Amino acid sequence: MHRHLLKGFTLDGLRQDRTLNEAFETGDPLKLMRLFGITEKTAMHYVGVAHPEKTSQLPR
Numbered sequence: 001m002h003r004h005l006l007k008g009f010t011l012d013g014l015r016q017d018r019t020l021n022e023a024f025e026t027g028d029p030l031k032l033m034r035l036f037g038i039t040e041k042t043a044m045h046y047v048g049v050a051h052p053e054k055t056s057q058l059p060r
Contacts, residue, residue: 023050 019036026032027050029043038046048055 019046023047026041027051027054 017034019032022035023032023043023046027047027053029040029047032038032042032046033045044055
């Protein structure tokens with residue numbers, strides 16, 4: 001990939017964007033954990049952002 005195509009982007013930002021896109025698509029925290037090697041807490045955060053209706057009734 002050409003370096004100038006990624007100017008202004010960070011690897012962390014791209015990873016977060018990819019994780020969030022997957023959360024919107026699947027809404028499955030286990031899939032996020034497997035795909036991205038993230039913790040349960042982090043996976044639930046992404047699912048909560050993408051699908052607040054799924055997590056609104058969970059205890060905080």
